[in-house]
Amino acid sequence: MRVPIIAGNWKMNTTIAEAEALVRQMLPELETIDGVETVVCPPFVSLDAVSRLTQGTSVQVGAQNLYHEPKGAYTGEVAPGMLVGVCRWVILGHSERRQYFHEDDRLVNQKVAAALDVGLKPILAVGERLEEREAGRTEEVIARQVRVGLESIPAPESLVIAYEPVWAIGTGRAASGDDANETIGLIRGLVAKQYGDAFAQRMRVLYGGSMTQDNVGGYMAMPEIDGGLIGGASLKAGDFVSIVRQAAEARRGQ
Ligand code: PEP
DSSP, rough: OOOEEEEEEEOSHHHHHHHHHHHHHHHHHHTTTTTSEEEEEOHHHHHHHHHHHHTTSSSSEEEEEOSSSSSSOOOTTOOOHHHBBTEEEEESOOHHHHSOOOOOHHHHHHHHHHHHTOOEEEEEEEOEEEEHHHHTHHHHHHHHHHHTTTTTTOOOTTTTEEOOOOTTTTTTTOHHHHHHHHHHHHHHHHHHHHHOOOHHHHHHEEEEOOOOOTTTHHTTSSOOOEEEEEEEGGGGGHHHHHHHHHHHHHHHHH
């Protein structure tokens, strides 16, 4: 059985002091929950502080982005090697990166490869926009994002994929459990074509998009859904803890 992951994407929120306070608030409760991998992804400037506070605990830390070059004249960017020792995970291809910073599948592919090269575990985010969904292009879009995003990358054992329909992110309009389950099944099928069925069955695929403490149970009851990538609700300690706790309980009950 795949161990679920609940990852909190704090986006461009929290100062260093606020990030420390948030993690301090969550930690004691999160430490009591077994059977789920819990990851928090604060902004770059807080990674070191959050990493120190979570050292030796069950809570893992992730970055929200990186640049694929190892070093050099890339003002404002952060190289994969700079994250080593500070965090274990990195979210790549988030729809906000694609939308506001014009990241395309090719660049995401370079970032995934660069993350794996230094031993970081990528959470590759894919998902269709509303107009793509309405045009019946969901499958085609997801297939392209997965195929190009993973092109020429040898079986990435640590890879996690997050299915995040763009229209569900930050909108309160979450995908139904059945819809998310179906699309995640499709993603697993695409991955099976590239890396084989055994690999695809081992790989965790998360749902993301307005997941909250009120709907997490429904997603976790679905056979293809291995957890969540949580935006807004990950900024409230009580809500995030509740999501992690329910994910653990749901998996125990299966
Ligand atoms: C996200 O940013 O990945 C996300 C899923 O956000 P939210 O939970 O706020 O929809």
